[in-house]
Amino acid sequence: MTTPKIEFNLTDSRKQKPSEENLVFGRHFTDHMFIADYVKGTGWQNHRIVPYAPISLDPAAIVFHYGQTVFEGLKAYRAKDDSIRLFRPEENFKRLNRSLDRLCMPQVDEEKAIEGLLELLKVEEEWVPKLEGNSLYIRPFVIATEAFLGVAPATTYQFYIILSPVGSYYEEGIHPVKILVENEFVRAVKGGTGGAKTAGNYASALKAQETATAQGYSQVMWLDGVERKYVEEVGSMNIFFKIDGEVITPAVNGSILEGITRKSIIELLAHWGTPVTERKISMEELAAAHASGKLEEVFGTGTAAVISPVGELNWNGKIMTVNEGKTGALSKKLYDTLTKIQLGDEEDALQWVTELTPSFVKIG
Amino acid sequence: MTTPKIEFNLTDSRKQKPSEENLVFGRHFTDHMFIADYVKGTGWQNHRIVPYAPISLDPAAIVFHYGQTVFEGLKAYRAKDDSIRLFRPEENFKRLNRSLDRLCMPQVDEEKAIEGLLELLKVEEEWVPKLEGNSLYIRPFVIATEAFLGVAPATTYQFYIILSPVGSYYEEGIHPVKILVENEFVRAVKGGTGGAKTAGNYASALKAQETATAQGYSQVMWLDGVERKYVEEVGSMNIFFKIDGEVITPAVNGSILEGITRKSIIELLAHWGTPVTERKISMEELAAAHASGKLEEVFGTGTAAVISPVGELNWNGKIMTVNEGKTGALSKKLYDTLTKIQLGDEEDALQWVTELTPSFVKIG
Incomplete structure (x- = not known):
């Protein structure tokens, strides 16, 4: 052709x-x-x-x-x-x-x-x-x-x-957000269009966001549409947890969007020798990890924010403060590394960047 | 105002x-x-x-x-x-x-x-x-x-x-259609937008329809997104079953669309003294009713077709022929009555029609 x-x-x-x-x-x-x-x-x-x-x-x-x-x-x-x-x-x-x-x-x-x-x-x-x-x-x-x-x-x-x-995205530097776990509305379900970046997913999400905003939360955390217990995404970002040293993110399951920042973080952490575990993770597990002091960091990932640290989760009125509401060390390191690679201030070891001027060649 | x-x-x-x-x-x-x-x-x-x-x-x-x-x-x-x-x-x-x-x-x-x-x-x-x-x-x-x-x-x-x-809708008179029960894709789930008449629901449905068409079926039958066993809708129509004399339709549950033809049929049957049962109905129950010869009629309802009799259901390769593939007596009676009311050929006993010419008054 x-x-x-x-x-x-x-x-x-x-x-x-x-x-x-x-x-x-x-x-x-x-x-x-x-x-x-x-x-x-x-x-x-x-x-x-x-x-x-x-x-x-x-x-x-x-x-x-x-x-x-x-x-x-x-x-x-x-x-x-x-x-x-x-x-x-x-x-x-x-x-x-x-x-x-x-x-x-x-x-x-x-x-x-x-x-x-x-x-x-x-x-x-x-x-x-x-x-x-x-x-x-x-x-x-x-x-x-x-x-x-x-x-x-x-x-x-x-x-x-x-x-x-x-x-x-951050007017005054990276700072943690407060997240409301959503129990009434569902973003997507297996067999639907949650894995596609299509208009209907976003229209559907507005109602839950409205409630979260009214309650002073910046985003909702979506749970799965079948059992209503497993974490899917946060707002329109993917989500990662650091529990007792292990980095975990919900596995691709047909209803979450396969974020490119998500993929890059998984690849970057593997490159650093600390592989991410992709699996189901329930709110019960998160609450237990929080109760035992093992929920070390929570962060969303997406094109807009790159890394969005989560300082608080509200699950049915139960408030879980993460890392004392401050940005965690891993969140900060990932944010700094990704933004530096994007801006050319750090070596592009994984060959992610396409440079436009002057030669349009792939660098890194 | x-x-x-x-x-x-x-x-x-x-x-x-x-x-x-x-x-x-x-x-x-x-x-x-x-x-x-x-x-x-x-x-x-x-x-x-x-x-x-x-x-x-x-x-x-x-x-x-x-x-x-x-x-x-x-x-x-x-x-x-x-x-x-x-x-x-x-x-x-x-x-x-x-x-x-x-x-x-x-x-x-x-x-x-x-x-x-x-x-x-x-x-x-x-x-x-x-x-x-x-x-x-x-x-x-x-x-x-x-x-x-x-x-x-x-x-x-x-x-x-x-x-x-x-x-x-019917070029050569009302005739039954063949329906493929959908197991992979889901139209909507509770907490989503299935109850709203919004674009995303229709975009989401195209993929399943493509498969059904390729297999010679005119529509898919959607199952619930949670347990994948209860009937929701057919294509973009609501669905009714006549089992052993009882007329049953899936209850409004947050994921099916509340059709106006659906509502009208429920009201018309109540007016005739034969109330419709609105409840959950599973594919297992339908298969059992079919096996025992009690699945008498199946029909979809919507603005386009008014009544669309179903002559065949294909559930995971199991073919269930309904009423020998012919239009049932109740389907025919409902179709005739509704279309006659719409056209003014039968008394509008339930005051459903707004007449435009000559006086714009509500009749019936």
Whole structure:
């Protein structure tokens, strides 16, 4: 298959960039976006970089009614030498394809998608923030565009990549959050779409988050939908526990999302000689570990925060304070190491970084 | 609260209507649509009827990423006297509000929504098909329009009603379908969004439907996500069983959709003096009833088909033929009664019909 070339239609009127101080997540967008169109029988076509502009869809477009849409999230970082760096972008596009498959949507060509992203980043290079801790958030997404009210996979789709300059997740350095264990609502269940990065999972989660916020908690901890006892995720992050020296994370089970930060931490800890145990872990076990003083650290992992230490868990009104509400040594070490690798301040021993400028070659 | 008035912006260039023979479901749309806008703090505003036209949204609109969208489906029927009739529209807008609540979206004013629908139908009266069995499908839906990549309820929404002339579900009269019992995939689980009419539930269901279609089955039968033994729904219909004279349907449990046809059948059978039992029903019980010759009828219920008799169930390769693959007497009687009430050919004893022409008064 020959790779179709990308067409460029660039704007002369660049937007004024927002101040890099106090950048709010997901509010500002750059001057251009990447688009490709899919038509069943013909495949992906019209790969192009065009001015950022509204999407125009028939009111009967399947994405509005039956939710055929998946997305990804990753970041571009500006290093001290002004090079622009991506963290494992190939993993995002692999997962995009797994999500697309679950939703009966057509796969994208991963190499072509990364090429499109790199070309878009070249066009938008000035948008990659310079202030330490800031980055350019990258949102690839695919939507079903066909105008048809029958419940069936669409025959036409669009693949977009949009870019948004964002501030640091931690305004005043990494700090622990308080988490409410959710007993009423369920994020996902085996056999559902929890393993896919698709819209419905996030819509479903809003109600629980509303309650948690009202009670002063920053996120919910999801339990499994079958027995309501095993830990799944925290908010939209994966979760890790350090119990009596052992690092444990819920095993991939068909309902949790396979986070790329999760995967990287597992690989990094293995590289350090301290393998992570992937298995089921129940709230009872956590409570017992807490009671015996063995629950040493809890932290969430995701693209936005990298590492989000948990200082408190509320399980049915039982408050479990973790590590005296402070960031644990392992959480801190993982956060520092990952962010330094992302920014080029530490050796990329596991070859995770794709560097954009000046040579576009894979380094590390 | 004063009810804002509806503004009209009507087109002079009406589309050519499709032939009423072989109308495909959900492919053709009328000349106009109803829209209202929501802004947090101000509420619903700008209620208007405008030409049917594309929706233009920022690529970061929340509906594309986090699936905040709910919908409804009902039909307008043309009676022999040329009046236009709606079946329990108030139930659809009540359910719309329940769905909106689950998805952290703002409620609509039900009366105002019905008024908008009736005004739209007056404008589009000529689009209500005349051929027996055809009808005008009505699709109200609400989408989150705010351009924001944070996972949080949107602060802006749009409410649409679009209309589509559709053919009879049964081209050659009511006939039984073959159903594959689904063991791998799950539609919904308690604590999730199964009880809401929201996009994610339908996206999630496509994969199982793909397998069923490939094996020659028209729909899947969903089992519960916890024990994987109790019947939930069939495709996107509710399901009823007649076992040894008793009519049984799965009880509302937080994961099945509360169908309006389901509700109507329960009420109609109660009116006839044969109450429906709403309870859990397992595949083991169905298989035992089948083995002893007591599984007399199985039928799905929904807006599209009204009643869809089931002639065969395939459970892990075990084939259960129901009523020799023919439409049962009760299925037929319910289908005939409901369609006659909808069309004004039978007394509307339970006051279900809203008549549009000439007086817009509630009849029956």
